[in-house]
Amino acid sequence: LEQDNEYVLISEKPAWQLIEKWVQTNPLEIKRLFMEAAGFKQESPYELVDKRKTVTTKSLGLSYKEPIVMVSSLFQYMFNDKGNTYLDAYNNIPHVGHCHPKISQAITTQIRNLNTNTRYLYKSFTDYSEKLLNYFPPKLCKVFFVNSGSEANDLAVRMSRAFTNRNKIVILEHGYHGNTSLCVKISSYKFDGKGGKGLSGNIIKLPLPKKQAASIKRLHILKHIVKNFSSFKFLLVAKCV
Ligand SMILES: Cc1ncc(COP(=O)(O)O)c(C=O)c1O
Numbered sequence: 001l002e003q004d005n006e007y008v009l010i011s012e013k014p015a016w017q018l019i020e021k022w023v024q025t026n027p028l029e030i031k032r033l034f035m036e037a038a039g040f041k042q043e044s045p046y047e048l049v050d051k052r053k054t055v056t057t058k059s060l061g062l063s064y065k066e067p068i069v070m071v072s073s074l075f076q077y078m079f080n081d082k083g084n085t086y087l088d089a090y091n092n093i094p095h096v097g098h099c100h101p102k103i104s105q106a107i108t109t110q111i112r113n114l115n116t117n118t119r120y121l122y123k124s125f126t127d128y129s130e131k132l133l134n135y136f137p138p139k140l141c142k143v144f145f146v147n148s149g150s151e152a153n154d155l156a157v158r159m160s161r162a163f164t165n166r167n168k169i170v171i172l173e174h175g176y177h178g179n180t181s182l183c184v185k186i187s188s189y190k191f192d193g194k195g196g197k198g199l200s201g202n203i204i205k206l207p208l209p210k211k212q213a214a215s216i217k218r219l220h221i222l223k224h225i226v227k228n229f230s231s232f233k234f235l236l237v238a239k240c241v
Pocket of ligand 1: 092147148149150151153176177178179
Protein backbone atom coordinates (compact mmCIF):
# COMPACT_ATOMS: atom_id res chain seq x y z
CA LEU A 1 0.00 0.00 0.00
CA GLU A 2 1.10 3.53 -0.73
CA GLN A 3 1.77 5.90 2.16
CA ASP A 4 -1.11 8.18 1.24
CA ASN A 5 -3.55 5.35 0.56
CA GLU A 6 -7.05 6.42 1.58
CA TYR A 7 -7.79 3.10 3.34
CA VAL A 8 -4.70 3.41 5.57
CA LEU A 9 -5.36 7.04 6.43
CA ILE A 10 -9.06 6.73 7.18
CA SER A 11 -8.54 6.37 10.93
CA GLU A 12 -5.68 8.86 11.16
CA LYS A 13 -7.84 11.90 11.90
CA PRO A 14 -9.70 10.43 14.90
CA ALA A 15 -6.40 8.95 16.15
CA TRP A 16 -4.82 12.41 16.17
CA GLN A 17 -7.91 13.84 17.83
CA LEU A 18 -7.65 11.22 20.58
CA ILE A 19 -3.91 11.85 21.07
CA GLU A 20 -4.57 15.59 21.31
CA LYS A 21 -7.23 14.96 23.95
CA TRP A 22 -4.86 12.72 25.91
CA VAL A 23 -2.07 15.29 25.77
CA GLN A 24 -4.41 17.92 27.16
CA THR A 25 -5.69 15.68 29.95
CA ASN A 26 -3.63 15.20 33.08
CA PRO A 27 -2.69 11.49 33.53
CA LEU A 28 -3.78 11.65 37.18
CA GLU A 29 -7.26 12.75 36.10
CA ILE A 30 -7.35 9.95 33.52
CA LYS A 31 -6.38 7.44 36.22
CA ARG A 32 -9.10 8.80 38.50
CA LEU A 33 -11.70 8.55 35.72
CA PHE A 34 -10.65 4.97 34.87
CA MET A 35 -10.81 3.94 38.53
CA GLU A 36 -14.21 5.54 38.92
CA ALA A 37 -15.51 3.89 35.71
CA ALA A 38 -14.17 0.53 36.91
CA GLY A 39 -16.15 0.89 40.13
CA PHE A 40 -13.26 1.56 42.53
CA LYS A 41 -14.44 3.87 45.29
CA GLN A 42 -12.57 7.18 45.38
CA GLU A 43 -11.95 8.63 48.83
CA SER A 44 -13.16 12.23 49.00
CA PRO A 45 -10.90 14.85 50.61
CA TYR A 46 -13.38 15.07 53.51
CA GLU A 47 -13.27 11.32 54.10
CA LEU A 48 -9.47 11.61 54.21
CA VAL A 49 -9.72 14.52 56.67
CA ASP A 50 -11.99 12.42 58.93
CA LYS A 51 -9.61 9.47 58.74
CA ARG A 52 -6.70 11.78 59.53
CA LYS A 53 -8.51 13.01 62.64
CA THR A 54 -8.72 9.44 63.90
CA VAL A 55 -4.99 8.77 63.49
CA THR A 56 -3.43 12.05 64.61
CA THR A 57 -4.14 15.12 66.72
CA LYS A 58 -5.44 18.53 65.70
CA SER A 59 -2.07 20.06 66.62
CA LEU A 60 -1.01 18.96 63.13
CA GLY A 61 -3.05 21.61 61.34
CA LEU A 62 -4.20 21.41 57.73
CA SER A 63 -3.82 24.27 55.27
CA TYR A 64 -6.77 25.60 53.27
CA LYS A 65 -10.50 25.53 54.05
CA GLU A 66 -10.99 23.19 51.10
CA PRO A 67 -8.21 20.69 51.74
CA ILE A 68 -6.09 19.65 48.76
CA VAL A 69 -5.15 16.00 48.33
CA MET A 70 -1.63 15.97 46.93
CA VAL A 71 -0.49 12.85 45.10
CA SER A 72 2.84 13.74 43.54
CA SER A 73 5.26 16.53 42.82
CA LEU A 74 8.09 17.43 40.50
CA PHE A 75 10.48 20.38 40.60
CA GLN A 76 8.39 23.49 41.35
CA TYR A 77 5.05 21.75 40.77
CA MET A 78 2.68 19.73 42.94
CA PHE A 79 -0.22 17.68 41.58
CA ASN A 80 -3.48 16.86 43.31
CA ASP A 81 -5.76 13.85 42.96
CA LYS A 82 -7.87 15.64 40.37
CA GLY A 83 -4.88 16.25 38.15
CA ASN A 84 -4.57 19.96 38.93
CA THR A 85 -1.08 21.42 38.85
CA TYR A 86 0.02 23.81 41.61
CA LEU A 87 3.04 26.07 41.48
CA ASP A 88 4.63 25.54 44.88
CA ALA A 89 5.66 28.82 46.44
CA TYR A 90 4.96 27.79 50.02
CA ASN A 91 5.58 24.14 50.88
CA ASN A 92 8.51 23.45 53.20
CA ILE A 93 11.87 24.41 51.76
CA PRO A 94 12.58 21.97 48.89
CA HIS A 95 15.66 23.93 47.77
CA VAL A 96 16.25 22.10 44.50
CA GLY A 97 12.61 21.41 43.78
CA HIS A 98 10.47 18.38 44.48
CA CYS A 99 11.67 14.88 43.60
CA HIS A 100 14.75 16.12 41.78
CA PRO A 101 15.89 13.09 39.76
CA LYS A 102 19.55 13.46 40.77
CA ILE A 103 18.68 13.78 44.47
CA SER A 104 16.17 10.90 44.38
CA GLN A 105 18.75 8.73 42.61
CA ALA A 106 21.49 9.62 45.11
CA ILE A 107 19.19 8.83 48.07
CA THR A 108 18.13 5.52 46.51
CA THR A 109 21.71 4.48 45.75
CA GLN A 110 22.88 5.32 49.27
CA ILE A 111 19.96 3.71 51.10
CA ARG A 112 20.47 0.47 49.18
CA ASN A 113 24.13 0.44 50.04
CA LEU A 114 24.80 1.80 53.52
CA ASN A 115 22.62 3.61 56.05
CA THR A 116 24.41 4.16 59.33
CA ASN A 117 25.45 6.86 61.75
CA THR A 118 28.58 8.89 62.26
CA ARG A 119 30.08 6.51 64.81
CA TYR A 120 31.41 4.44 61.92
CA LEU A 121 33.99 5.41 59.37
CA TYR A 122 32.93 5.67 55.76
CA LYS A 123 34.36 7.46 52.79
CA SER A 124 31.22 9.22 51.60
CA PHE A 125 31.08 11.19 54.86
CA THR A 126 34.50 12.77 54.39
CA ASP A 127 34.18 13.09 50.58
CA TYR A 128 30.85 14.89 50.85
CA SER A 129 32.03 17.13 53.71
CA GLU A 130 35.06 18.19 51.69
CA LYS A 131 32.90 18.93 48.67
CA LEU A 132 30.51 21.04 50.75
CA LEU A 133 33.27 22.98 52.49
CA ASN A 134 34.67 24.00 49.10
CA TYR A 135 31.66 26.29 48.80
CA PHE A 136 32.39 28.15 52.04
CA PRO A 137 35.04 30.57 53.24
CA PRO A 138 38.02 28.85 54.93
CA LYS A 139 36.80 29.97 58.33
CA LEU A 140 33.77 27.68 58.06
CA CYS A 141 35.80 24.50 58.15
CA LYS A 142 33.79 21.84 60.04
CA VAL A 143 30.56 20.05 59.14
CA PHE A 144 27.79 18.48 61.20
CA PHE A 145 25.05 16.55 59.43
CA VAL A 146 21.59 16.72 60.99
CA ASN A 147 18.10 15.57 60.07
CA SER A 148 16.12 18.78 60.07
CA GLY A 149 16.13 22.54 60.42
CA SER A 150 14.99 22.15 64.02
CA GLU A 151 17.92 19.90 64.83
CA ALA A 152 20.35 22.29 63.11
CA ASN A 153 19.07 25.28 65.08
CA ASP A 154 18.99 23.33 68.33
CA LEU A 155 22.60 22.26 67.82
CA ALA A 156 23.64 25.78 66.78
CA VAL A 157 22.26 27.15 70.05
CA ARG A 158 23.94 24.42 72.10
CA MET A 159 27.27 25.00 70.38
CA SER A 160 27.12 28.76 70.75
CA ARG A 161 26.21 28.38 74.43
CA ALA A 162 29.11 25.97 74.94
CA PHE A 163 31.47 28.27 73.04
CA THR A 164 30.47 31.54 74.72
CA ASN A 165 29.60 30.04 78.09
CA ARG A 166 26.56 32.32 78.03
CA ASN A 167 22.92 31.45 78.19
CA LYS A 168 21.00 34.41 76.82
CA ILE A 169 19.66 34.28 73.29
CA VAL A 170 18.48 37.22 71.22
CA ILE A 171 15.61 36.48 68.87
CA LEU A 172 13.28 38.43 66.59
CA GLU A 173 9.53 38.68 66.95
CA HIS A 174 7.45 36.48 64.63
CA GLY A 175 10.45 34.21 63.97
CA TYR A 176 10.12 30.45 63.54
CA HIS A 177 13.10 28.17 64.13
CA GLY A 178 11.63 24.71 64.53
CA ASN A 179 9.79 22.31 66.77
CA THR A 180 12.23 20.98 69.38
CA SER A 181 11.65 22.27 72.94
CA LEU A 182 14.53 24.68 72.55
CA CYS A 183 13.46 25.88 69.09
CA VAL A 184 9.94 26.56 70.35
CA LYS A 185 11.43 28.67 73.16
CA ILE A 186 13.24 30.84 70.60
CA SER A 187 10.34 30.99 68.12
CA SER A 188 8.01 33.90 68.85
CA TYR A 189 5.70 32.50 66.17
CA LYS A 190 5.24 29.53 68.53
CA PHE A 191 5.51 30.87 72.09
CA ASP A 192 3.51 34.04 71.30
CA GLY A 193 0.99 32.08 69.22
CA LYS A 194 -2.15 30.17 70.16
CA GLY A 195 -1.43 27.82 73.08
CA GLY A 196 2.09 29.28 73.42
CA LYS A 197 3.69 29.67 76.84
CA GLY A 198 5.17 33.15 76.29
CA LEU A 199 8.75 34.35 76.56
CA SER A 200 11.08 32.14 78.64
CA GLY A 201 13.92 33.33 80.84
CA ASN A 202 17.22 33.97 79.07
CA ILE A 203 15.46 34.84 75.82
CA ILE A 204 15.49 38.44 74.63
CA LYS A 205 12.94 39.31 71.97
CA LEU A 206 13.67 42.17 69.59
CA PRO A 207 11.06 43.84 67.41
CA LEU A 208 11.24 43.70 63.66
CA PRO A 209 12.37 47.04 62.25
CA LYS A 210 9.25 49.16 61.96
CA LYS A 211 10.84 52.56 62.17
CA GLN A 212 14.26 53.73 61.13
CA ALA A 213 15.26 54.39 64.76
CA ALA A 214 14.28 50.87 65.80
CA SER A 215 16.20 49.33 62.95
CA ILE A 216 19.35 51.35 63.79
CA LYS A 217 19.14 50.20 67.41
CA ARG A 218 18.66 46.63 66.26
CA LEU A 219 21.59 46.93 63.87
CA HIS A 220 23.85 47.94 66.77
CA ILE A 221 22.75 44.93 68.79
CA LEU A 222 23.19 42.61 65.80
CA LYS A 223 26.66 44.03 65.10
CA HIS A 224 27.59 43.26 68.69
CA ILE A 225 26.28 39.71 68.36
CA VAL A 226 28.07 39.09 65.04
CA LYS A 227 31.31 40.39 66.55
CA ASN A 228 31.01 37.95 69.43
CA PHE A 229 30.32 35.07 67.12
CA SER A 230 33.02 35.93 64.61
CA SER A 231 35.13 32.93 65.49
CA PHE A 232 32.29 30.51 64.91
CA LYS A 233 33.61 27.63 62.86
CA PHE A 234 30.85 25.19 62.19
CA LEU A 235 28.67 24.55 59.20
CA LEU A 236 25.35 22.88 59.99
CA VAL A 237 23.80 20.94 57.18
CA ALA A 238 20.15 20.08 57.60
CA LYS A 239 18.34 17.49 55.57
CA CYS A 240 15.39 19.20 53.99
CA VAL A 241 12.32 17.18 53.30
C1 LIG B 1 12.72 29.37 58.95
C2 LIG B 1 12.61 27.96 59.43
N1 LIG B 1 13.48 27.54 60.37
C3 LIG B 1 13.41 26.27 60.83
C4 LIG B 1 12.44 25.39 60.38
C5 LIG B 1 12.38 24.00 60.95
O1 LIG B 1 12.80 23.06 60.03
P1 LIG B 1 12.33 21.54 60.14
O2 LIG B 1 10.87 21.49 59.84
O3 LIG B 1 13.18 20.84 59.10
O4 LIG B 1 12.65 21.05 61.52
C6 LIG B 1 11.52 25.80 59.41
C7 LIG B 1 10.48 24.89 58.93
O5 LIG B 1 9.45 25.29 58.47
C8 LIG B 1 11.60 27.13 58.93
O6 LIG B 1 10.72 27.58 58.03
